[in-house]
Amino acid sequence: MMAKVTFIQPDHRRRTVEIENGYTVMQGATANNIAGIKAECGGACSCSTCHCYVETTWFDRLPPVEDEEAGLLEFAWEPKPTSRLTCQLVVTDELDGLILYVPEQQL
Amino acid sequence: MPEVFAVVGAGHCAGQAAASLRQQGFAGDIVIIGEEPHVPYQRPPLSKKFLIGELPLERVYLRPPKFYRDNNIELLLDTRVVALRRREHEIVLADGRRRHYDKLLLATGSSPRRLQVTGVDLPGICYLRTIADAQRIQPHLRAEKNLVVIGGGYIGLEVSAVAAQRRMRVTLLEVDGRILNRVAAPVISDFFVQLHRQHGVDIRCNARVLRFEGSERVTGVICEDGRIEADLVVIGIGIAPNTELAQSAGLPCGNGIIVDEYCQTADAAIFAAGDCSNHPNPLLQRRLRLESVHNAVEQGKTAAANMCAKGQRYAEIPWFWSDQYDVKLQIVGLAAGYDQLVQRGRMEEGGFALFYLKDGVLIAVDAINNPREYMACKKLIPQRLRIAPERLADPTVAMQDMA
Numbered sequence: 001m002m003a004k005v006t007f008i009q010p011d012h013r014r015r016t017v018e019i020e021n022g023y024t025v026m027q028g029a030t031a032n033n034i035a036g037i038k039a040e041c042g043g044a045c046s047c048s049t050c051h052c053y054v055e056t057t058w059f060d061r062l063p064p065v066e067d068e069e070a071g072l073l074e075f076a077w078e079p080k081p082t083s084r085l086t087c088q089l090v091v092t093d094e095l096d097g098l099i100l101y102v103p104e105q106q107l
Numbered sequence: 108m109p110e111v112f113a114v115v116g117a118g119h120c121a122g123q124a125a126a127s128l129r130q131q132g133f134a135g136d137i138v139i140i141g142e143e144p145h146v147p148y149q150r151p152p153l154s155k156k157f158l159i160g161e162l163p164l165e166r167v168y169l170r171p172p173k174f175y176r177d178n179n180i181e182l183l184l185d186t187r188v189v190a191l192r193r194r195e196h197e198i199v200l201a202d203g204r205r206r207h208y209d210k211l212l213l214a215t216g217s218s219p220r221r222l223q224v225t226g227v228d229l230p231g232i233c234y235l236r237t238i239a240d241a242q243r244i245q246p247h248l249r250a251e252k253n254l255v256v257i258g259g260g261y262i263g264l265e266v267s268a269v270a271a272q273r274r275m276r277v278t279l280l281e282v283d284g285r286i287l288n289r290v291a292a293p294v295i296s297d298f299f300v301q302l303h304r305q306h307g308v309d310i311r312c313n314a315r316v317l318r319f320e321g322s323e324r325v326t327g328v329i330c331e332d333g334r335i336e337a338d339l340v341v342i343g344i345g346i347a348p349n350t351e352l353a354q355s356a357g358l359p360c361g362n363g364i365i366v367d368e369y370c371q372t373a374d375a376a377i378f379a380a381g382d383c384s385n386h387p388n389p390l391l392q393r394r395l396r397l398e399s400v401h402n403a404v405e406q407g408k409t410a411a412a413n414m415c416a417k418g419q420r421y422a423e424i425p426w427f428w429s430d431q432y433d434v435k436l437q438i439v440g441l442a443a444g445y446d447q448l449v450q451r452g453r454m455e456e457g458g459f460a461l462f463y464l465k466d467g468v469l470i471a472v473d474a475i476n477n478p479r480e481y482m483a484c485k486k487l488i489p490q491r492l493r494i495a496p497e498r499l500a501d502p503t504v505a506m507q508d509m510a
Contacts, residue, residue, distance in 0.1 A: 023166075031170050033126050033178065040404050042149040042169070046428040046437055047401075048482060068435070068478055075482030075506070107485055 003096040007034045007052075010104045021093065025086040025100070026050040036102035043087035045069060048076040049106040050086040055099035062089060077107045110135035111207055112414055113198060115188050115352065116214035117141025119149060119400055120381030122169040123407030124212055125180050131415040138181040138206065140188055140198065145238055146172050151400060153241040154265040155430050159272065160245065167238065191356035193374055210376050210414045213364060214407065215349035217382040217398060222257065222342050226319030232340040235262055244341060250274035252338040255328045257316055259286030261429045262343035264299060268431040271306040278335050279303070280314040280328070282344075292448055294461055295436075295473050302434060346398055348383040361385060363396040368420040370410035378414060380406035389422045390489055391441065401426050424489050437481035440471030440488045449496045451480060460484075467493040479506055486510075 002018040005025055009015075019028030029037040029050070038049035045068050054062065059082045065073070066088070073083045086100065112128060114121045117139050125137050125147075139147070147169045156162040165171065175182050183200075190199040191211070198206045219234040221227070233244050244266075248254075254270045256263045259281030270277045279286070285296040300310050311330075319340065320327035328335045350360040358372050359365040363385030370378045370386065381403040385396045405423050412419040427438040445463035452459035458476030462469055462484075468491050474481035483506035487494070490510065498504045 027166070030126075031174055033130060033170075033174070035130055038404070040401055041428060042151060042400070044151065044155075044428065044430065046430075046435065047426070071478030072482055074479055075486065107482070 001093055003091045003093065003098065005095065005098045005100065008099065008101050009035060010102065019091045021091050023091055025089040025091060025098070028091065029086060034102070036106065037086065038106045039087065045072065045085065045087060048072040048085060051076040051083060051103055051106060052086050053080050053101040053103065054082045054084050055101070056082060058098055061094065075107070077103055077105045110209045112137050112210045112212070113206060113208035114139045114212045114214055115198065116216055117143060117145070117147050117182070117184065118214060118216045118381065118403065119147060119169060120216070120403035120407040121212070121214040122147025123404045124214060124380065124411045126170065126178070127408045127411035128414065129178050131411055131417065133415050136181065137179070138183060140183040140186050140200070142185070142187050143237055143239070144185045146170070146175060146182060146184070148238065149400070150236070153238065154235055154262050155269070158241050158245065158248070158266065159269045164238070188352060191352060193356055193377070196376065211378070212410050212414065213353055213377065213379040213383060214381045215352060215383045217346040217348045219342070220345045220347050222316065222344060224316055224318050226321065226325070229319055229321045229325040230323070231321070231325035231338065232319060232342065234342050235266060236346070244339070247339040248273045248275060251276065253336045254278070255280065255335055255337040255340045256343065257340065258343040258345070259283070259310065259312070260290070260343055260345065263341070264303065264431055265429060266341050266343065267303060267308050268306070271303070271308050272432070277308040279308055279310045280316060280330065281310070281312045282315050284312055286310065286312065291442065291473055292461060292463070294448065294450065298454065298475065299431070302432065306432060346382070348396060350383060353379065368422070369413040369418070370406055370421060371413060378410040380410040386421060389420070390424055397425055399425055399427050424485070426485065435476055437474045437478065438472065439481060439484040442471040445470060447496065449499045451500050452477065452502055462499050464496065469494050483507070483509065
């Protein structure tokens, strides 16, 4: 199974990619060379360079933020209440249609 | 004829550089030439989740093989480069074939330093740098068997943690007076010694290996103060940059391939990046060589940008991490040269941060289970701030208020 995930760049360019269930949104982003998702630690929850803003209606449908992720997000580049690290979002059928905004920078 | 940008090496830096070349809009040919049979992959999991078997091989790959097809990036894997003919702009492969390049990126990485003692070539004695190395070690990580780890750096400690979790009997030998001597303060060394002892790892410092015993396979490690039973030995005593190719092509080298802030070598058509590069860093105000994912990724991007004539300088504060048991160590900056230490928080409270200061300026942090302090320092350290030690030490002062 795959989920369609849309990334919207700061200049409003959109790209929708298909990510296989079980992979993280971050892995889907790097596999498709989505600009602005640096994902430097490769998904070890050790940086914050896969940070995205989740479209508001989607935010509450995601699994909750664990403390480790919360700590990194607090100091990510311009965090918002809808911030998430995409390495912590594992793709399931429920995520089909997910919309994410890529921040202007990553720290 | 389209322009050809070649990348020698197929590690993290090479993979990033190729992806970045496409992001920069380069439409010519890209070829990645690597000695290993794998598409560019991440090395950190090799001593962590991949080694313990929690991460399948395809998740270790930086990007799926399909990515390279989709982006028209040619992969020449299992292929060794034996020479560069700079005047002809040619790469010579081991089988004698030659490949043309217009611009070349050397992302040749580094190789484990070898221990030079009798018996070191016995089966069962391993280094850990590649997927093949990890796969060689994996079947021998068996409960009740004896593992001897040589070297108390991050690789040795991470392998020890994995093995202890597999209920092996682990002995770690460090030739220095303490583990992590080159990279961290004694507080951090002590913390990790305690952590590993709690998990049954026997850490011995000032322990010099004299030779290995065994006929078919290694069976023992002989030190100055006796013999240690061994079914498996993993050696992690540092890495050295792969500069032979650059050197034999007459490019200036010295603890790495010498590049400028644009990752450009003395030859304007040749760039070098990642573990193998000796580069200037304006934020650290010195030249250095770094062995880290962050450096591999960021230099890969810088080199790619400059191969596309974007004039981008490399200026990054290094960061690193290590996972051992349920402890996550996150590091920003380089601690070398510090003259003051400040601790914030205590392990009993779940985690702590150790700040390194030099002349009152915050230069580095080791954060243990403490992502907030770590992230805050990623912003603070590049600013070279003087921060009062008593404020840093006071957990009631928010990290947001330090600047």
